[in-house]
Amino acid sequence: MAEIRLWNTRTRSKEVLQPIDPDNVRMYVCGPTVYDRAHMGNARPVIVFDVLYRLLRHVYGPEHVTYVRNFTDVDDKINKRSQESGRPISDITEETIRWYHEDMGKLGVMVPNHEPRATAYIGEMIAMIQGLIADGYAYAKEGHVLFRVREYADYGKLSGRSVDDMIAGARVEVAPYKEDPMDFVLWKPSTDDLPGWESPWGRGRPGWHIECSAMSLALLGESFDIHGGGNDLMFPHHENEIAQSRCAHPEGKFAKIWMHNEMLQVEGKKMSKSLGNFFTVHDVLEQGIPGEVIRFVYLQTHYGKPMDWTAEKARQAQATLRKWRGLVEGIEPSPSPAPEVIAALSDDLNTSGAIAALHKLAGEGDLAGLKASAQLMGLLLDEMGDWVATRFVDSGGLQVGVNAEVASMIDDLVEARTKAKAARDFAEADRIRDGLSAAGIILKDGKEGTVWEFGELVDLQKLEELQ
Numbered sequence: 001m002a003e004i005r006l007w008n009t010r011t012r013s014k015e016v017l018q019p020i021d022p023d024n025v026r027m028y029v030c031g032p033t034v035y036d037r038a039h040m041g042n043a044r045p046v047i048v049f050d051v052l053y054r055l056l057r058h059v060y061g062p063e064h065v066t067y068v069r070n071f072t073d074v075d076d077k078i079n080k081r082s083q084e085s086g087r088p089i090s091d092i093t094e095e096t097i098r099w100y101h102e103d104m105g106k107l108g109v110m111v112p113n114h115e116p117r118a119t120a121y122i123g124e125m126i127a128m129i130q131g132l133i134a135d136g137y138a139y140a141k142e143g144h145v146l147f148r149v150r151e152y153a154d155y156g157k158l159s160g161r162s163v164d165d166m167i168a169g170a171r172v173e174v175a176p177y178k179e180d181p182m183d184f185v186l187w188k189p190s191t192d193d194l195p196g197w198e199s200p201w202g203r204g205r206p207g208w209h210i211e212c213s214a215m216s217l218a219l220l221g222e223s224f225d226i227h228g229g230g231n232d233l234m235f236p237h238h239e240n241e242i243a244q245s246r247c248a249h250p251e252g253k254f255a256k257i258w259m260h261n262e263m264l265q266v267e268g269k270k271m272s273k274s275l276g277n278f279f280t281v282h283d284v285l286e287q288g289i290p291g292e293v294i295r296f297v298y299l300q301t302h303y304g305k306p307m308d309w310t311a312e313k314a315r316q317a318q319a320t321l322r323k324w325r326g327l328v329e330g331i332e333p334s335p336s337p338a339p340e341v342i343a344a345l346s347d348d349l350n351t352s353g354a355i356a357a358l359h360k361l362a363g364e365g366d367l368a369g370l371k372a373s374a375q376l377m378g379l380l381l382d383e384m385g386d387w388v389a390t391r392f393v394d395s396g397g398l399q400v401g402v403n404a405e406v407a408s409m410i411d412d413l414v415e416a417r418t419k420a421k422a423a424r425d426f427a428e429a430d431r432i433r434d435g436l437s438a439a440g441i442i443l444k445d446g447k448e449g450t451v452w453e454f455g456e457l458v459d460l461q462k463l464e465e466l467q
Contacts, residue, residue, distance in 0.1 A: 026224035106291035143189035222252025333372035
């Protein structure tokens, strides 16, 4: 069995994953607030933890992994969208969840074992809050219930900040019902025009943080193995989750390993509507960029580093995937992914290292290994290949297969053209370019060299004549 090592934000070290129960490896990842389409930044943790889910299923067996990713379907942003649009909240959340499933599905993302909605766990949240009040960790005032942050000695350990530093460096809401500026809301009152549930403190709705604590407890227990999300959630959301969960169930450990992915940029800049570089996943898919290509671009950068989405990366990813799909067409995947790919992924999800191993497999002609290894990463899946419409024919128009020798032939011709250009033999360079074009091979010259991809129709005989 492969040894999986993961970076634990809480301990600031890479640790061996030692499941609490190897027969039930449990992971919780914070999901979306469902009021609008998921943007490109939202997609990064979804893809990151989908790869981890696939790896865990491979190592421990699909029946021995439980993955929970929630939907926050009660939130002030949803309320605002409902008021602005005049549409019922339920219509907005149902539509947004449907969009989310459609968009993430096109990125090759597997559906988790459980996708709880916050509104289905209001009773569990109320019960947890009642317990926190009874034990002195929370208090009710003016229809609100708040958590006493200073009652939890380890508050701030995850993000590495003290409570006093947080007060000095952050905009903290000061309200008359708070005993301390850092205390956070567990329950708040609702007016008649807002969603609300009856509670011991009056009609109201839960605070954001209590949702994940209640849902993870109900579905994974007091202790589980991995908690994930973007690093923007580390404070205050994850700090507050830890505090309320550990105080509500001090006998439990809550999450053993905390994992956080870095943020996404677009063409070297922070994604922002004001900069005109804010895109939803749906926007990019509508631009004609396949979901598999989006996924490949994301996996080229380690989850713990900032990722830059660029048009050039998407172009190169599409060329690579088109080439690989041509190679593995009609090939049965090997029984198991290549050991070097498993090793890379087991080393804190080193997806860039795993992709380098995929390139090596393709170069060596291990096409069965390439297909099995790529599929472990959610790539080269049969159901995601509709965007590749290439047909391989001979000059008589009869459809034929393609193999590693064809790709190697094209690589050699592209290299020969590059050498001809360097030698200023432009006639030869043009001959190769025009011949490849006539055969259905598309060349794209860039700063980092020339990449090629299959067109919609590839004539293998013309390729052979070009050599």
